[in-house]
Amino acid sequence: MTPHPDTAIAARQSWMAVLARAEANDMAQLLADLPPLPDPVILRGPEVGLVMVRGRIGGGGGPFNLGEMTVTRCTLRAGATVGHASIAGRVPERAILAARIDAGLQDPTLHDSLHTAVIAPLAARQLAARAESAAKAAATRVEFFTLQTMRT
Numbered sequence: 001m002t003p004h005p006d007t008a009i010a011a012r013q014s015w016m017a018v019l020a021r022a023e024a025n026d027m028a029q030l031l032a033d034l035p036p037l038p039d040p041v042i043l044r045g046p047e048v049g050l051v052m053v054r055g056r057i058g059g060g061g062g063p064f065n066l067g068e069m070t071v072t073r074c075t076l077r078a079g080a081t082v083g084h085a086s087i088a089g090r091v092p093e094r095a096i097l098a099a100r101i102d103a104g105l106q107d108p109t110l111h112d113s114l115h116t117a118v119i120a121p122l123a124a125r126q127l128a129a130r131a132e133s134a135a136k137a138a139a140t141r142v143e144f145f146t147l148q149t150m151r152t
Contacts, residue, residue, distance in 0.1 A: 015105055015119045016098075020087050022122045024094035027101060030118045037104050038079035045074040046092035078103035 019027070031037070048070065055066040073086045074095035083103025085095045101118060104110040 012102075012105075015115070016085075016102060018119055018123045018126065019085060019098040019101055021126055022094075022098070024091060024097055026122060026125070027094070027097045027118065030121055031097070031101070034113060034117055037100050037110070040076040040078045040083075040096070040100055040103070042096075043075045043077055043082065046072050046095045047074070048072050048090045048092070074099045076100065076103065079107060081106040 049072075050068045051071050053066045053069050054063050056063050069088060070090050071086055071088055072090055072092055072095040073084070074092070075082065075084050076096070076099045077083075078100055081103045083099040083101070083106070085098035085102060087095050087098060101114060104114045105119070
């Protein structure tokens with residue numbers, strides 16, 4: 001039975017988000033313990049460029065251009081699947097690794113092993129880093145309260 005298309009899209013969005021935040025050395029280290037992935041054929045890139053980042057005041061106001069951000073994108077074919085990656089910064093090796101892993105995760109024969117050995121550990125590291133950052137920020141939080149005077 002094939003997964004529902006919405007479920008497959010959500011799963012791919014999830015692993016692509018993890019890969020977009022992962023460092024190249026972390027991905028390479030986790031891949032080193034696995035059998036080699038199929039050799040890639042680069043279809044496009046890696047290309048470094050700029051994208052405009054847009055914001056909204058208050059999260060719901062009118063959109064405005066916040067500034068530009070450097071990104072690297074890559075598209076490749078590994079075996080019978082095509083992998084894509086768009087990452088922040090200008091590190092072509094990182095985009096190639098992310099695209100190779102994306103292609104491997106789309107292959108049913110490689111999906112489970114790649115998800116267990118690469119995506120799950122990367123996601124756990126990223127979650128721990130966010131929790132540590134939140135704890136540091138919470139330590140500097142100041143609680144303000146208002147004292148009311150009571151008049152009799």
